[in-house]
Amino acid sequence: AQKVTQAQTExxxxxxxxxxxxxVYETRDTTYYLFWYKQPPSGELVFLIRxxxxxxxxxxxxxxxxxxxxxxxxxxxxxxxxxxxDSAVYFCALDSNQGGKLIFGQGTELSVKP
Amino acid sequence: xxxxxxxxxxxxxxxxxxVKIECRSLDFQATTMFWYRQFPKQSLMLMATSNEGxxxxxxxxxxKDKFLINHASLTLSTLTVTSAHPxxxxxxxxxxxxxxxxxxxxxxxxxxxxxxxx
Numbered sequence: 001a002q003k004v005t006q007a008q009t010e011x012x013x014x015x016x017x018x019x020x021x022x023x024v025y026e027t028r029d030t031t032y033y034l035f036w037y038k039q040p041p042s043g044e045l046v047f048l049i050r051x052x053x054x055x056x057x058x059x060x061x062x063x064x065x066x067x068x069x070x071x072x073x074x075x076x077x078x079x080x081x082x083x084x085x086d087s088a089v090y091f092c093a094l095d096s097n098q099g100g101k102l103i104f105g106q107g108t109e110l111s112v113k114p
Numbered sequence: 115x116x117x118x119x120x121x122x123x124x125x126x127x128x129x130x131x132x133v134k135i136e137c138r139s140l141d142f143q144a145t146t147m148f149w150y151r152q153f154p155k156q157s158l159m160l161m162a163t164s165n166e167g168x169x170x171x172x173x174x175x176x177x178k179d180k181f182l183i184n185h186a187s188l189t190l191s192t193l194t195v196t197s198a199h200p201x202x203x204x205x206x207x208x209x210x211x212x213x214x215x216x217x218x219x220x221x222x223x224x225x226x227x228x229x230x231x232x
Contacts, residue, residue, distance in 0.1 A: 033218040043205060045158075045223035047116075052218060091157065095217050100146060102221060104157045 002027045002096045006105035013082055014113050021077045021108045023092030029053075032096040034068065034075045039107070040088040051075065082112045117141050118210050120224035127198055128232055135193045135227045137208030143188035144210035148221060149181075152205045164191045198231040205229075 003026040013019045025034065036048040049059060051068055059066045063080045079086055089109045093102040117140040127133050137147055146165050150158040162172045162183050170183035180202075182194040191210075195202055205228050209221035 031217070035220070037223070042225065043207070043228075044225040045207065045209075047220060047222060050218075050220050095219075097217050099163070100211060100217055100219050100221070101148075101160060101163065102158075106157045 002029075002094060002098070002103050004092055004094050004103050004105035006090075006092055006108050008108045009106070010109045010111070012111045012113065015084060016081050017112075018078060018080050019082050019110065019112075021079075021090050021092075021110065023075045023077065023105060025073050025075065025092070025094045027094060027096040029096045032094060035093040035095065035102065036066065036075075036077050037091045037093065038088045039091060045091070048077075079110075082110075084112050084114055086110060087112045116212075116220075116222040118144075118208065118222050118224040120206075120208055120227050122227060123225060124228045124230075126230045126232065129199050130197055132194055132196045133198055133229060135195075135206055135208075135229075137191045137193070137210070137224050139189045139210040139222075142210075142212055144191075145188065145213050146211050146219070147185055147191040148209045148211075149183060149191075149193050150207045150209070152207060152226075154205075158207065161193075195229065198229070200231045203229055203231045 005024045032053045034051045037045040065078045067076045089107045091107045092105045119138045121136045149161045152158050161176045162170045164170045164185040166185045185191040207226040209223045211219040
């Protein structure tokens with residue numbers, strides 16, 4: 001079975017704190033893809049990152065970084081020095097040999113307070 | 115680019131009427147478009163996969179006759195909610211990918227349409 005689990009339903013931090021959003025996935029496929037999307041209050045999902053199963057290099061983009069570990073089936077997302085504008089729901093998603101279909105986690109609602 | 119638009123952004127309709135939602139890829143051609151439904155505080159639920167020039171593939175439990183999908187061109191897909199009822203009230207989101215349906219293609223999402231059926 002394919003599944004994505006985001007165990008943290010809600011996280012609240014104070015501005016400038018670092019925060020890590022967890023994502024654990026399940027799949028039996030050897031080739032798969034993982035994504036993170038941000039959904040601000042406006043509703044539109046914003047693409048953040050795509051990672052294939054053969055690339056375990058960690059990625060950094062500005063204040064955002066991602067830690068992909070196949071050994072633990074995790075693809076965690078860290079925001080450094082969080083800002084109020086980072087407040088949103090963040091979704092982790094898996095594309096695992098399903099013709100492009102995405103399996104979404106339940107989402108983590110991040111609230112960054114000033 | 116990779117901009118996807120949806121129209122309308124919000125719609126209120128009476129029970130029993132039909133509502134059409136448009137999804138357009140503005141700066142790329144989208145072979146495949148996906149339609150999702152999202153309830154408050156919940157994740158996205160895939161309703162159907164739409165490929166240009168062919169019939170949509172619906173997920174289990176989604177009524178084909180209730181949610182009509184047409185993907186007439188490489189930049190436009192429409193979702194028509196027929197004979198809408200209050201339980202159809204939801205946030206409908208489309209996404210588009212440049213190629214597909216292939217695994218690994220990034221989906222770019224539209225801003226969503228909030229439907230309220232009275």
